[in-house]
Amino acid sequence: MPLSPHARLLLGASAVLCLASAHPFLAQQQPTGLQQPYSQQPVKPQQPPAQQPPTQQPGQPASPSSSQAGQAKKPVSGPAAPQSTYHPILLLVQGPTQDDGQTWSLRIGLRGPERLDRTNYPPIPLEPAEVVREGTTDSWIYRAKDSQTGAAVLVHLTREACTDQASTTKYTFSATVDHGQIGSAQGCARVATELFPKINNQPTDDDDDPKDKPPPPTITHFKPPIYVAYINARGKLTVKRGTVARAVPGKGGYQPALSHDGKRLLYTTDEKSEGIAGDRSISLYDWTTGKSTELLRGSVQQPFWSPDDTRISFLKFDGTKWQVWAMPADAPEKAALVYPGEVVSLHGWTDAQTILVGDLQTLFWIGEDGTLKQSLASADLYGKDQFSLSSANTVRVHPLNPDLLLVSAELLPAPPTAVAKTAVAPSKDTIKDAGTPPGQGFFLYEVESKRRVLLSPPNLTCSLAEWSRDGLQIFFTCREPSSAAMTIYKMFWDGTSQTKVQDGYGLVIGQ
Secondary structure, three states: OOOOHHHHHHHHHHHHHHHHHHOHHHHOOOOOOOOOOHHHOOOOOOOOOOOOOOOOOOOOOOOOOHHHOOOOOOOOOOOOOOOOOOOOOOEEEEEEOOOOOOEEEEEEOOOOEEEEEEOOOOOEEEEEEEEEEOOOOOEEEEEEEEOOOOOEEEEEEEEEEEEEOOOOEEEEEEEEEEEOOOEEEEEEEEEOHHHOOOOOOOOOHHHHOHHHOOOOOOOOOOOOOOEEEEEOOOOOEEEEEOOEEEEOOOOOOEEEEEOOOOOEEEEEEEEEEOOEEEEEEEEEEEOOOOEEEEEEEEOEEEEEEOOOOOEEEEEEEOOOOEEEEEEEOOOHHHOEEEEEEEEOEEEEEEEOOEEEEEOOOEEEEEEOOOOEEEEEEHHHHHOOOOEEOOOOOEEEEOOOOOOEEEEEEEEOOOOHHHHHHHOOOOOOOOOOOOOOOOOEEEEEEEOOOOEEEEOOOOOOEEEEEEEOOOOOEEEEEEEOOOOOOOEEEEEEOOOOOOEEEEEOEEEEEOO
16 A cells, blocks of 8 residues: 555655664764754864774774773774765775876775776776774775675775875875776875765655666766667668668678768678689678679678778688788778788777787787787686687777777586586577577676676677777677577666667677
8 A cells, every 4th residue: 555645754764763773973963954064064173082982984883882992892993074964974085097197986985995987997896895994093994895806905095185186186085996906096085975865755756666667877978879780680781870771782791890970881791603602792882872882702701990981901811811901991902911910800990000800819909011019818818717719709999998898709618517407409590690609798808907897698698799989888689598589789888777779680880
């Protein structure tokens, strides 16, 4: 039976009293009518040690009474700070990184460190652990764990003046943050209670159906793509601009690559030469004319646009091995060899002069002049326990951060005991170039720190993951383990808000 607004208000007030009893910092607050706003509250001078009650760390048991002080052990205390009527205490640690000057921030809530944010990386959720005060000084050590990788996190906080050199802002605390994989950084900290949501006890019309309210999105300032290409449920290569979708004429194509303006689509088609299968062609579909033009024919595949859409890279077979080639977009007759070494996959351009390729041992950053700029061992990229090497794996560099990779890869077989419980008879039907055989997933990988985070849904077989142009969304193809039907999904780069986009597979984004 729904509660009346008056009853719900009483219930909300009871909940606040319970919260206050659980968190002594809240229980010590003044009544709302007498409490001044946080910015106007005077900070009371500290009493001498003999008269001052021990400072309580948020989330820890209440301090013993004065009569029990000599018998019970004092709880570890965190930094004392004025309390707001509507917000629990929160500390915000922030500062530049040591190497590239990018900003970072870490939130410390009632229980300890909760979240680490870095420029052009998805947020890292943290699991708070214990807090230790260093003797009688105003210095504390907060311990936590990276929820996604298990790496240890340590925050050293000291009550001393700290200045942000970039903004000349003065802060109350200085801080050092150590992450077991990412490394160390120094910054400043301040009380930031305004970051907590207000406690709202007022009834609303939606309170009767809380299950009908979807969770709020974690990311709001993102740009959905407007120019995409994909292979629809009938196996037809399709280009979509806004709400208008067109099927590419001619024979079935695959390996789509859409230009950044969404007007031109590169794709590969299987051909037969004198009745012998094996040759392919790379063609260009023009949205304006609605026609396709063959650019290259032979043992070629995997075309990619350069960032400015003036160059095209692709793989070509010389009779013994696949090699990297490139050509002007408007002059395929000028195609030239870029890298004479053997490769098995081409992953696109990382900048206007660099192409990302790989063999089964190494990922290479190759300059268009053929020079090797950077390399990454496949053993580091895929690890030893979860993913395996395959020519079907794909790697996509984040649009704004060259250190962050989105990797689709085959999963290693599960242990025999797990296979026996979850084994499903494989389907005889296969979809050409769908790239989603049983046991595939995708993950994020940071090149410098070697931090790896699995993002693909555990109940689906997923691959062909692609970045949106703003780098905040990931589009990918999935299917049920016992089905051949392909579905395109999307999620935010922190793994939240997974949503079905449409039937089909292999979606790529122009803009």
